[in-house]
Amino acid sequence: MQTLHKPEWIRVTLPGPGAYPKVRGILRKYGLHTVCEEALCPNLGECWGGGTATIMILGDICTRGCRFCAVKTGKPSGFLDAMEPENVARAVIEMGLKYIVLTSVCRDDLEDGGAGVYAETIRKIKQTKPEVLVEVLIPDFNADPEALKKVVDAKPDVVAHNIETVKRLTPLVRDPRASYEKSLRVLQLVKQISPTTYTKSSIMVGLGESFEEVVEALRDLREVDVDFVTIGQYLRPTLNHLPVKEYVHPDVFKMYERECLAMGFKYAACGPLVRSSYRAGEFYLMSMMGR
Numbered sequence: 001m002q003t004l005h006k007p008e009w010i011r012v013t014l015p016g017p018g019a020y021p022k023v024r025g026i027l028r029k030y031g032l033h034t035v036c037e038e039a040l041c042p043n044l045g046e047c048w049g050g051g052t053a054t055i056m057i058l059g060d061i062c063t064r065g066c067r068f069c070a071v072k073t074g075k076p077s078g079f080l081d082a083m084e085p086e087n088v089a090r091a092v093i094e095m096g097l098k099y100i101v102l103t104s105v106c107r108d109d110l111e112d113g114g115a116g117v118y119a120e121t122i123r124k125i126k127q128t129k130p131e132v133l134v135e136v137l138i139p140d141f142n143a144d145p146e147a148l149k150k151v152v153d154a155k156p157d158v159v160a161h162n163i164e165t166v167k168r169l170t171p172l173v174r175d176p177r178a179s180y181e182k183s184l185r186v187l188q189l190v191k192q193i194s195p196t197t198y199t200k201s202s203i204m205v206g207l208g209e210s211f212e213e214v215v216e217a218l219r220d221l222r223e224v225d226v227d228f229v230t231i232g233q234y235l236r237p238t239l240n241h242l243p244v245k246e247y248v249h250p251d252v253f254k255m256y257e258r259e260c261l262a263m264g265f266k267y268a269a270c271g272p273l274v275r276s277s278y279r280a281g282e283f284y285l286m287s288m289m290g291r
Contacts, residue, residue: 206234
């Protein structure tokens, strides 16, 4: 299959001096992983330098195998690091973060999918540094209301869960244990458990979807009262992952952003290098100021 050449608007800035080596050193000190590194995020240097980082809890081995994701797949066999919540809280203090995003691999090997670890980590951060804003980017927990309640009751500032792609492409892009409908159900349940908690989701484009299909997905997200949304270009992490079908022009991302705001999302970040946690703190604060 012929590989598309990246257009001029896909420009990744490599991490340089400044916050990057400091943050990386602290993470290594506490044995922590970030999705920024594991998923080969193009915005790593920018976000770390701006006081936002995305820490990946529950280890670095995922029990699922989505065809777009660079995170390792395997069998964690129930392993958990009992010190992880405490270590995350300590790292957040040392890094001087203003906004922390917690995400994780999927842990279908655990009874609650790791929801209890999420809850304990949120509480540790809030107890240690109450002014830090905490966003969680959660797996689906198989849409288990009890697992979701554990997370929401710990009072994160934002609960995010990604639908990833449009409905038609979901079986091709995501692990068979995930589904478009299940993800929408997760976001709906979070709002039912706590109507005042902000919810967020993200869509990748460039996988062969149409503009109309993306708009349909946005409508579905608004139907379950999602507050924030991000749309970004899919970039193939390795040759073993799905190929890019199209590099979407920046003008199309502007059109998506207009659609999002017209539908009533509180904010929308849409652009070629936007990722689900991209400049999360900045956009959250902007939404709070009504901008």
